[in-house]
Amino acid sequence: MLVKTYGSAVFGVDALTITIEVSIGGGNKYHIVGLPDNAIKESLRRIESAIQTTGLRMPRQKIVVNLAPADIRKEGSAYDLPIAIGILAASGQLEDLKLSDYFIMGELSLDGGLQPIKGALPISIQARASGFKGFILPKDNSREAAIVSELDVYGMKTLAEVIDFFNGKQQFDPVIVNTRDEFYHNVSSYEQDFSDVKGQQNIKRALEIAAAGGHNLILIGPPGAGKTMLAKRLPTILPPLNLQEALETTKIHSVAGKLNALDALMTERPYRSPHHTISDMALVGGGVNPQPGEISLAHNGVLFLDELPEFKRSVLEVMRQPLEDRQVTISRSRLSVAYPASFMLIASMNPCPCGFYNHPEKECICGPGIVQKYLSKISGPLLDRIDLHVEVTPVNFNELASMQPAEKSAVIRTRVMNARTFQDRRFEQQQGIHYNAQMSPNMVRNICDIDDAGRSLIKRAMEKLGLSARAYDRILKVSRTIADLAGSEKICLEHLAEAIHYRSLDRERWTG
Template identity: 75%
Template sequence: MLVKTYGSAVYGVDALTITIEVNVSSGTKYFMVGLPDNAVKESMFRVASAIKNSGYHMPRQRILVNLAPADIRKEGSAYDLAIAIGILAASRQIDPETLEDYFLMGELSLNGDLQRIKGALPISLQARNANFKGFILPKENANEAGIVNNVMVYGMGTLLDVINFFKHKAKPLPVIIDTSARFLKQINSYEQDFSDVKGQENIKRALEIAAAGGHNVILIGPPGAGKTMLAKRLPTILPPLNLQEALESTKIYSVAGKLTSSNALMTERPFRSPHHTISDIALVGGGMNPQPGEISLAHNGVLFLDELPEFKRSVLEVMRQPLEERKVTISRARVSVEYPSSFMLVASMNPCPCGFYNHPEKECICAPGIVQKYLSKISGPLLDRIDLHVEVTPVNFNALSSSREAEKSSEIRKRVMKARTWQEKRFADDEYVHFNSQMSPNRVRQICKIDESGQALIKKAMEKLGLSARAFDRILKVARTIADLAGSMKIEQEHLAEAIQYRSLDRDSWAG
């Protein structure tokens, strides 16, 4: 008897429908076709044990399982449940009549327990888009899949629960989640706050500009100056995620298997801080079965690279294209997947190996030329893509011991959101540009117009600092953001002057 069940395969952050065809006929042996990988082939052993331990029998006949479409490679253990139910239906142990209405996904333990899977959210979206009535999966993934409206999601604990569902012995209630209410309830639950940081008003100003325009920023300063502390609080002044952005980020974390059953919807902007020993594949994504990397996990949030010169140069260079295009395409012989990677890059570094170059009190012990050599670990093209270069100086005792309360993140965020509102109106006609840092060179020429005095100022700065054409565009973008924060329709000379001062590493005299 031939029976069809339905599941899904995830490619990138999207899913497609997979038909699991099971035919039980006279003969012996099991056969599985349709480009299954080893994890899928081994499912027959898990399925046989799970069926037996659930009180049913595994047919001692010829079993042929086909995973269609047959030209797409199937990976992972999540097809176990669909294969098991298909075998039971094909051997007439359960009624196959309603199987066509449901997606079935889940890994089986030998005793029949269902184990969590990756990619439940994009699979649930595909079930809805393909007009399936419901989606049956492990109960640990139920909240994650239940975010999707207009499809009934059933979280099951064991294979026996699923069998009883199709035999109409049990009628579990579908998981119902009010996505909007959950999102609004959990939004903005940050533990850190900018009020925790004493002093460093100029650095806070630079980060406010970065947040308002979505600009990349690098912090240069001695150990203990507060670079990491400031960077970790940057998400608290970014505009809150909207529901669309939350779903985009949640899909990526779902595919990577990084969601918990209690945290099924991301409500905070991601903050990723990989160690400097990370490989280029772990950063941008990849592997035999392409998975999202850190730059995609930071989508709609912040990627923080602490001690930037300690990262391998090859690792840093692979970021250049994703920084410009805000997506990364991973190509392999059989498959090519695309992951979004629209993130703010925040980097920090010591000014030299000993950490005390330009320190107001401590003396640098590095030999001549070492500072420049240390800085040269970061390529010029990568530095060009970082809009703000900010020098962080140590906080003095008076600022540290002051009882005056610093400005809260919520107050800074109000100004950032006001500036972002200006930008949303400005770019309302372009679905790919949302804030100033995303402007193309052509849009920069149209929007960031400056008067003659501004032209003279920026010309002098370019000649003195030896700026590239890309750095010139970056200065104009930052100046436009500063003008937005000031509520100015045009870029004034003081806005340009402030933007120019955030190009510290372009100065020939910076490293001696």
């Protein structure tokens, strides 16, 4: 007898419908075909134990399982459940009348329990797009799958429950998640706040500018100056995720298996902070079975690289293309997948190996040329993609012990959102451009228009401060954001002057 069940394979952040065909006939061997990986080939042993534990029998006949389309490689243990249901239906132990209406996915334990799977959200989206009535999957994944409307999602704990569902012995209620209520109830509920940071007003200002224009930023300062503490609070002043961004972000984390059973929809902007020992593959994504890397997990959020010079040169260089294209493409011999990677890069570093170069009180003990060698670990092309270079100085005791309340993140975020409103209107006709940092060089010339006094100021700055030519566009972009924060239609001299101030690493005292 031939029975068909339906599941899905995830490629990148999208899914494809897979038909699981089960045929039972004469013979006594088990076969799984359709380019399965080792996890799928091993599934029949798990399935046999789960079926027997449930009190049913595993057929002692020839079983052929085909995963169609047969020319696409299938990976992972999530096909255990649809194969088991197909075997039971083909052997007459389960009613097959409703099988064509449902996607079925789940990993089986030997005792018949259902273990969580990866990619439940994109699979659920594919189930609705393919016209299926519902989706049956492990209970731990049910809330993220139930985000998709017009699809009945059933979270099951065991194989026995799935069998009872199809045999009509037990009624189950679909999982209901009100996506909009879930989103608006939890949006931007951060534990950290900028009011926790004492002093550092100039650094807070730089982070506000970075948030308002989507600019990449690097913090340079001695150990203990508060670089990491400030970076952790940057997501709290970014505009809240809109519903579309929340769905995009949740989909990526679903594919990576980073959501827990209580998560339905991600409502906070991601903050990823990988250790400096990370490999280039872990950062951008990849592997034998391609998975999203840290830059994709930071999509619509912040990627913080602490102690930037300590990262391997090859790791830093692979970020150059994603920083420009805002997506990363992973190519293999048989497939190519693309992951979105629109993130803000925030980096921090000590100014030298000892950490006290340019310190107001402590003396640097690094020898001649050591500072330049340390800074040269960061390549010019990567540094060119960082708009703001900010020097962080230690907080003095009076500021640290002050009881005066600092400005809250909510207040700063309001100013950032007002500036983003200007940019939304400015780029409403531009496809894929949402904030100032995304402007092309041609757009910079048209939008960031400055008068003769402004051009004279930039010229003097480049000559006297030793600024490089690559800093020119960055200064104009940042000055446009500063003008937006001030509510100004034009870029004024004070906006340019402040933007010039944020090019520390281009100055002669840093480079020579």
